[in-house]
Amino acid sequence: MTRIVCCELPPIAESATDSEDQLESYKAQVAYYTDAIAKNPRWRFVDIYADEGITGVMAKKRTNFMRMMRDCEKGKIDLILTKSVARFARNTVDSLNYVRRLKAKGIGVYFEEQALDSLKTENEMALGLYSVLAQAESENISANVRWGIRQRMQSGTFKFRYICSVIERAMTAMSVTALCSKVRS
Numbered sequence: 008m009t010r011i012v013c014c015e016l017p018p019i020a021e022s023a024t025d026s027e028d029q030l031e032s033y034k035a036q037v038a039y040y041t042d043a044i045a046k047n048p049r050w051r052f053v054d055i056y057a058d059e060g061i062t063g064v065m066a067k068k069r070t071n072f073m074r075m076m077r078d079c080e081k082g083k084i085d086l087i088l089t090k091s092v093a094r095f096a097r098n099t100v101d102s103l104n105y106v107r108r109l110k111a112k113g114i115g116v117y118f119e120e121q122a123l124d125s126l127k128t129e130n131e132m133a134l135g136l137y138s139v140l141a142q143a144e145s146e147n148i149s150a151n152v153r154w155g156i157r158q159r160m161q162s163g164t165f166k167f168r169y170i171c172s173v174i175e176r177a178m179t180a181m182s183v184t185a186l187c188s189k190v191r192s
Contacts, residue, residue, distance in 0.1 A: 010053050010085045033057065040088055053084055066101040076105065079114050091120035092134065093141035102138035 044052045056075035078084050089095045096102035106125045115126040123130045
């Protein structure tokens with residue numbers, strides 16, 4: 008029986024509204040993968056490793072991703088399911104390095120959106136390309152968010168309390184849901 012997990016990195020949110028949508032999307036994906044794993048008699052569900060509210064640019068800062076990698080090292084996982092390359096990692100070097108480490112241990116990563124199985128050698132070039140695109144998308148969104156903040160600051164419409172909430176959340180490891188509630192109050 009294949010021991011299987013789901014690795015998810017929520018999509019990048021550009022606003023509080025996006026954060027709410029992100030949370031709902033995340034919940035739907037967790038339900039989808041839990042159900043898909045349960046329906047396959049050859050698979051045994053191990054865990055869901057998701058880093059809510061983390062950018063994914065640096066794998067070492069993703070607590071649950073690193074926990075998943077440790078569980079792989081311990082032989083607890085045979086296959087990782089993830090929605091897309093961008094949900095696995097948003098850093099090309101990390102993405103390829105971790106996939107290669109897993110492959111060397113015989114652990115596959117299946118990227119559903121791209122229909123890529125990391126254990127198939129012919130998929131490595133495509134995986135590299137998708138990893139580059141995921142990193143570029145992340146960098147582009149970050150640049151757009153920074154530009155938007157600068158524009159709102161210049162026009163005097165920037166809400167400083169949002170930054171305070173983000174700083175507070177970062178300092179207290181507050182969830183996205185809790186942050187959204189604070190930003191609205």
